[in-house]
Amino acid sequence: MDIESVGIAGCGLMGSGIAEVAAKAGFDVLVREVDEGLIEAGRRRIEKSLGKAVEKEKLSAEDRDAALERISFTTELEDLAGCDLVVEAIVESLEAKNELFEVLDGVCGEKTIFATNTSSLTVTDMAAATSRPDRFVGLHFFNPVPVMKLVEVVRTIATSRETFDRAYAFAQAVGKVPIAAKDSSGFVVNLLLVPYMLDAIRQLEHGVATVEDIDTGMTLGCGYPMGPFALSDFVGIDTLYRISEIMYEEYREERYAPPPLLKRIVAMGRYGRKSGKGFYDWSGEKPVALPL
Numbered sequence: 001m002d003i004e005s006v007g008i009a010g011c012g013l014m015g016s017g018i019a020e021v022a023a024k025a026g027f028d029v030l031v032r033e034v035d036e037g038l039i040e041a042g043r044r045r046i047e048k049s050l051g052k053a054v055e056k057e058k059l060s061a062e063d064r065d066a067a068l069e070r071i072s073f074t075t076e077l078e079d080l081a082g083c084d085l086v087v088e089a090i091v092e093s094l095e096a097k098n099e100l101f102e103v104l105d106g107v108c109g110e111k112t113i114f115a116t117n118t119s120s121l122t123v124t125d126m127a128a129a130t131s132r133p134d135r136f137v138g139l140h141f142f143n144p145v146p147v148m149k150l151v152e153v154v155r156t157i158a159t160s161r162e163t164f165d166r167a168y169a170f171a172q173a174v175g176k177v178p179i180a181a182k183d184s185s186g187f188v189v190n191l192l193l194v195p196y197m198l199d200a201i202r203q204l205e206h207g208v209a210t211v212e213d214i215d216t217g218m219t220l221g222c223g224y225p226m227g228p229f230a231l232s233d234f235v236g237i238d239t240l241y242r243i244s245e246i247m248y249e250e251y252r253e254e255r256y257a258p259p260p261l262l263k264r265i266v267a268m269g270r271y272g273r274k275s276g277k278g279f280y281d282w283s284g285e286k287p288v289a290l291p292l
């Protein structure tokens with residue numbers, strides 16, 4: 001595989017994880033965030049996660065240091081021009097993503113492959129806005145990236161075989177298990193997972209049970225690692241809301257529609273674990289369900 005340098009756009013929950021696994025696998029990584037404060041926050045997230053990997057004896061201290069050395073940061077999008085692969089992991093908005101890809105399309109070399117980590121947008125809607133739809137693919141990682149083994153590799157009707165194969169090989173090279181998916185909103189996993197999370201919110205709205213009891217129900221009753229509310233806070237309430245709106249817009253089926261309570265929580269700025277509050281308050285040692 002001839003990919004050596006990887007650009008990552010966005011260093012939030014997902015971008016930081018993708019940067020981390022790529023650097024651990026030996027790729028040179030250049031991360032773009034919008035300002036220095038967000039670069040610092042992203043760098044801290046990567047350092048914390050690599051520190052945890054060392055603590056858990058998944059990584060040696062030398063390999064942690066080597067991985068950190070392979071990651072550089074910039075606020076200039078144009079600096080990604082020389083990368084072999086650019087993985088976009090910014091906010092789930094077609095407008096924002098297309099604005100970014102338009103700039104990248106103008107500065108990146110012919111050979112650069114573009115990949116999006118979108119959860120719910122169609123890859124086609126981004127690829128079609130560039131001059132390289134044949135070199136455009138979906139690389140959908142899962143949260144937390146260093147731990148979750150799956151990557152959905154998404155091909156549009158225009159993605160070339162070579163691009164798909166290289167993206168697939170990249171997912172393997174960063175230690176993941178890729179599955180191939182066609183470009184339909186939600187791909188394989190979110191098409192099943194998102195309605196489940198939204199149904200839990202509707203169950204809460206209908207007063208069937210409390211946040212804690214629904215989460216306990218799914219962890220102890222079904223063996224899920226976390227219940228739907230802890231998972232929603234983990235994904236990000238703002239991101240879940242955007243995903244839901246996009247999938248509803250695409251399919252016009254009620255099961256994808258954002259429940260009003262979700263909208264209210266977003267309006268209150270409770271974006272989940274990343275902001276400290278969502279369905280739970282995450283500031284203490286253990287999450288505490290908030291009154292809704």
Ligand code: CAA
Pocket residue numbers: 048049050052053056058118119141142143144146147148190193225226231235
């Ligand atoms: N780096 C490397 N390894 C790490 C690590 C790190 N930073 N942090 C933890 N690990 C390893 C641990 O060593 C452990 O490995 P072993 O099982 O081999 O011992 C494993 O990861 C689990 O770690 P913990 O025991 O510390 O964590 P946990 O048991 O509390 O589980 C969790 C945490 C993995 C997040 C678990 O709760 C879980 O799987 N939750 C569900 C996550 C999920 O569903 N994600 C998908 C979200 S949807 C999405 O991503 C798509 C979208 O588009 C929205």
Ligand code: NAD
Pocket residue numbers: 009010011012013014015032033034038088089090091092093096100117118119120140141142143234235236239274
């Ligand atoms: P996030 O809110 O944690 O991070 C997004 C980051 O992108 C922010 O730090 C923001 O400053 C930055 N950003 C915004 N515009 C930018 C630009 N033009 N250039 C560079 N950076 C920019 O969001 P996230 O959870 O990391 O999600 C990122 C993408 O990954 C979304 O498309 C989301 O749907 C997808 N995704 C999320 C999850 C999840 O569980 N959170 C899982 C898989 C995929």
